[in-house]
Amino acid sequence: MPKFAANLSTQFGELPFIERFAATANAGFRAVEFLFPYDFPAEVIKAELEKHQLELVLFNTAAGNVQAGEWGVSAIPGREQEARADIDRALEYALALNCQQVHVMAATVPNGADRAAYEETFVRNMHYAAERFAPHGIRLLLEALNPVTKPNYLYASQYQTLAMMARIDRANVFTQLDLFHAQLVDGNLTHLIREYAGRYRHIQIASAPHRHEPDEGEINYSYLFDLLDEVGYDGWVGCEYIPRGRTEAGLGWFAPYAK
Ligand SMILES: O=C(O)C(=O)[C@@H](O)CO
Numbered sequence: 493m494p495k496f497a498a499n500l501s502t503q504f505g506e507l508p509f510i511e512r513f514a515a516t517a518n519a520g521f522r523a524v525e526f527l528f529p530y531d532f533p534a535e536v537i538k539a540e541l542e543k544h545q546l547e548l549v550l551f552n553t554a555a556g557n558v559q560a561g562e563w564g565v566s567a568i569p570g571r572e573q574e575a576r577a578d579i580d581r582a583l584e585y586a587l588a589l590n591c592q593q594v595h596v597m598a599a600t601v602p603n604g605a606d607r608a609a610y611e612e613t614f615v616r617n618m619h620y621a622a623e624r625f626a627p628h629g630i631r632l633l634l635e636a637l638n639p640v641t642k643p644n645y646l647y648a649s650q651y652q653t654l655a656m657m658a659r660i661d662r663a664n665v666f667t668q669l670d671l672f673h674a675q676l677v678d679g680n681l682t683h684l685i686r687e688y689a690g691r692y693r694h695i696q697i698a699s700a701p702h703r704h705e706p707d708e709g710e711i712n713y714s715y716l717f718d719l720l721d722e723v724g725y726d727g728w729v730g731c732e733y734i735p736r737g738r739t740e741a742g743l744g745w746f747a748p749y750a751k
């Protein structure tokens with residue numbers, strides 16, 4: 493049976509961030525993920541995790557200037573110092589919060605920019621990150637984002653992140669298989685789950701095309717949850733969906749899996 497982590501950036505949005513930990517535990521989750529911890533001192537988040545006996549399973553490196561269209565700086569040529577400072581800061585939080593995985597945000601690539609230079613910059617920064625995180629046994633993840641939700645991100649297809657993972661070629665670098673993005677771009681989710689088991693070390697779910705609870709739309713999640721068991725996936729499944737209404741009202745699908 494898959495292990496589900498609540499996503500505190502998309503679920504429980506009706507509450508202030510810090511109050512979402514209690515709501516998550518009350519709803520029966522044992523783990524959480526979220527976009528960024530950086531607005532809070534690590535001790536504040538750590539206290540919530542401990543108080544509610546929750547494990548933190550994933551967060552991201554910083555996004556850069558989101559208002560200007562950025563979504564990560566690790567692939568931007570000329571921003572290496574900032575990218576590496578973000579990587580170092582993510583490591584500090586991961587250690588303080590005992591988190592075993594960090595998603596390294598690549599970047600959006602402006603139209604007309606030199607794509608090869610972005611890729612080369614990303615590979616170099618990922619080598620730096622892999623070396624920094626390896627002694628602590630923390631995994632680094634790459635995630636493909638569909639171009640409707642996140643236009644111009646460095647990679648949109650699972651096959652691009654798998655190729656990038658191979659190019660980076662470090663033992664602690666894997667992909668993060670977000671099945672919502674994968675369905676919009678690649679389809680054939682059964683093939684992705686079966687064929688690439690072991691290369692993705694984190695899964696995220698949402699319905700497609702509307703990114704709501706995994707109980708509607710074109711993806712048959714109960715089939716995929718069984719398939720994840722069949723291929724021996726033992727990582728976490730992050731609930732990165734936007735609830736249709738209040739979060740708890742949409743948790744019927746989760747009832748059989750609650751702690
Ligand atoms: O957008 C997603 O999907 C994510 O998982 C974010 O954490 C990064 O874009």
Ligand SMILES: [Mg+2]
Nearest residue numbers: 635670696732
């Ligand atoms: Mg995702």
